[in-house]
Amino acid sequence: MTKPELLAPAGNFEKLQAALIYGADAVYFGGKNFSLRAYGDNFTREEILQAVDYTHAFGKKIYAAVNVFAHNADIDTLADYLTFLDGAGVDAVLVSDLGVLALVKELTNLKIHISTQANVTNWRAAKLFSDLGASRIVLARELTCAEIADIKRLCAAELEIFIHGAMCISYSGRCWLSKFLTGRDANQGACTHSCRWKYHLVEETRPSEFFPVGEDERGSYVMNSKDLCLLPYLDKIIQSGVTSLKIEGRMKSVNYVAGVVKVYRAAIDACFDGDFAVRDEWLAELDKVAHRPYTTGFFLSDGKPTEIHTAAKPSRSSDFLGIVRAFDGATMTATIEQRGKFEIGERVDFLQPKGRTFSQTIASMRDADGLKISAAPHAQQVVTIPVDEPVEVWSLMRDV
Ligand code: SF4
Structure with missing residues (x-):
């Protein structure tokens, strides 16, 4: 095979x-x-x-x-x-x-x-x-x-x-919802993801009253x-x-x-x-x-989806903080290009292209001029931090 x-x-x-x-x-x-x-x-x-x-x-x-x-x-x-x-x-x-x-x-x-x-x-x-x-x-x-x-x-x-x-809640993207509600056409690559919006029920003689379509305390996401x-x-x-x-x-x-x-x-x-x-x-x-x-969508089903509806918004269990651009084995330091704010004392992990993911605490940090700093708040700021293990270039640093 x-x-x-x-x-x-x-x-x-x-x-x-x-x-x-x-x-x-x-x-x-x-x-x-x-x-x-x-x-x-x-x-x-x-x-x-x-x-x-x-x-x-x-x-x-x-x-x-x-x-x-x-x-x-x-x-x-x-x-x-x-x-x-x-x-x-x-x-x-x-x-x-x-x-x-x-x-x-x-x-x-x-x-x-x-x-x-x-x-x-x-x-x-x-x-x-x-x-x-x-x-x-x-x-x-x-x-x-x-x-x-x-x-x-x-x-x-x-x-x-x-x-x-x-x-898509519609048939593989063949959907008119976004075009109908906003003028932006999913079939021309401009979908506004209107199926993910929060909807209410409105009675025609009371146009300013929005009746909740209840699913949970945050509202209804009937097409999500x-x-x-x-x-x-x-x-x-x-x-x-x-x-x-x-x-x-x-x-x-x-x-x-x-x-x-x-x-x-x-x-x-x-x-x-x-x-x-x-x-x-x-x-x-x-x-x-x-x-x-x-x-699993439709994959296991008999033509019917297995519970594809959800009221949940997207979530993630960690934030992306930076990309390893260089590693110096002699000093065991990594040069990181910042993507999210991080600081000394923060617990992070490194997703490596080939090697295993490992975690550590940021013990210290220097900016591009070699000066000690306590945080990396600026977009795409380049900083150097000590690492506990050799780390591959192109590893991604995330919080844990
Ligand atoms: S509105 Fe939703 S279902 Fe329709 S094309 Fe966009 S993502 Fe798909």
Whole structure:
């Protein structure tokens, strides 16, 4: 059995670096236009060229999301952008719209992956997209394990599934709620996440009175979905023969990307080493990054989701404080680029790209000029602290 690809979100260049350094086999990103994350950082053309070079230097793959539902006015600009992506050397483009698919085929030699936004839920649809030239299908999230295995058996194309991250309460993002309430269209990458808002009931003759739709003391979140986590079922997923395992989250932090990628890297490798069992340290790491309560979504169900609704807002059990930029073994000190405020006496841990996570107390601190300081309050301030163990460059420091 071939080891599946671990595919991670790259919301910007730093997150792309984190994904690759922490063990992803491939990354996906959006350009400034035509990807369904219009409010993410996204990549300029210059940054795309840099990202392709960086990723290929690792021997890994990079895919461009071009998964908007295009309108006539988009076609000329899209044609130019697709030609650019082809020249830049990205390994595939993710598309949803048949017009965009036709343009990719006509103008480029790019591989085509069908985005989850196209809602492929059966083998006939998968086969049709394959016949139209797609080499890979990202399946809709609303599928059970048995359905995924059946599609694999009946369709020759590569399959990709989501294994971790936020979910839509609507059908894999084909949703009009945000556009209806705010004018910002989820199908053009501008979703306001209106499903997460707090709603009240209003009687038409009393427009200023908001009646609570009770769920708990904080209100009602009737359309708020839990986050997907299929970690416990990785062995089952791998047996189904899917090619690529995708982590959601182009809008999430560097800490999220690094932590989640590291857990799934270790879990996939454990499956192939023959000793897969969910480890407490993996669950603890998935609890540290921002998330809502986890669910297996539709994966185990009989077409019905297993309790995907939640009233909970995203939470995390630790804050991201800084990135290790250098380590000096002679003095046992680490140079940290600050991302969150920290001070002497604080208990922190270090998530390392390869090594184990360890914790310690910050005993002292010096600024970039070597002067003693008690806290690092400024954004991206560079400080040096003593460390209890050798620490890898690109480790992330978090509070505990
Ligand atoms: S409003 Fe919610 S359900 Fe609709 S597309 Fe946005 S995140 Fe998904």
